[in-house]
Amino acid sequence: xxxxxxxxxxxxxxxxxxxxxxxxxxxxxxxxxxxxxxxxxxxxxxxxxxxxxxxxxxxxxxxxxxxxxxxxxxxxxxxxxxxxxxxxxxxxxxxxxxxxxxxxxxxxxxxxxxxxxxxxxxxxxxxxxxxxxxxxxxxxxxxxxxxxxxxxxxxxxxxxxxxxxxxxxx
Numbered sequence: 014x015x016x017x018x019x020x021x022x023x024x025x026x027x028x029x030x031x032x033x034x035x036x037x038x039x040x041x042x043x044x045x046x047x048x049x050x051x052x053x054x055x056x057x058x059x060x061x062x063x064x065x066x067x068x069x070x071x072x073x074x075x076x077x078x079x080x081x082x083x084x085x086x087x088x089x090x091x092x093x094x095x096x097x098x099x100x101x102x103x104x105x106x107x108x109x110x111x112x113x114x115x116x117x118x119x120x121x122x123x124x125x126x127x128x129x130x131x132x133x134x135x136x137x138x139x140x141x142x143x144x145x146x147x148x149x150x151x152x153x154x155x156x157x158x159x160x161x162x163x164x165x166x167x168x169x170x171x172x173x174x175x176x177x178x179x180x181x182x183x
Contacts, residue, residue: 015103015162021155022096022106025113028151029093032144043127043135045074054140057127058082076131085119088112089148103162110155117148 036042036054044051052070056062060078062070070076095109119126123141127133 015158015165017158018103018106018162019099021158022099022109025106025109025151025155026093026096028147029089029096029113032089032147035140035144038140041138041140043137043141045070046134046136051138054082054144057135058086060130074131074134076134079126079130081119081126082123085116088116088119092116103159103166106155107159107163110152110159113148113152113155117145117150117152120145120148 040051042054092109
């Protein structure tokens with residue numbers, strides 16, 4: 014296992030945790046048109062913005078749960094699993110990086126999704142773009158380091174037997 018891949022995987026898990034915390038911040042993801050009512054990312058994605066026991070988001074904006082947002086959250090969870098089990102192979106961090114990249118692109122395009130889901134009644138905040146940018150940046154770094162590690166691993170396997178270390182020979 015390459016130490017750079019391991020370190021990048023741990024940094025990626027930390028960035029994903031920060032992204033999930035940013036999505037949970039109350040009132041920092043989106044606000045409803047002209048009102049002062051704001052919602053967290055999970056409330057907007059799952060259409061569950063309750064105020065005083067009433068689903069305020071559904072009542073005033075309509076809409077439904079965002080399929081693209083749910084897909085992005087599932088990809089985040091799957092990439093955390095891929096990064097957590099990175100000792101098995103250098104391919105898992107590569108797959109985790111690809112899933113992060115797709116998730117980041119979904120968050121960067123969330124404005125279009127919210128126009129479709131909530132008929133343009135929600136205004137997105139800075140959190141959406143910060144989460145998307147964090148995911149895209151860390152995924153590019155992870156993909157680059159994983160590809161480099163896989164290329165090095167491939168060159169080592171193709172090396173002549175005289176240059177490889179053997180555990181059988183003493």
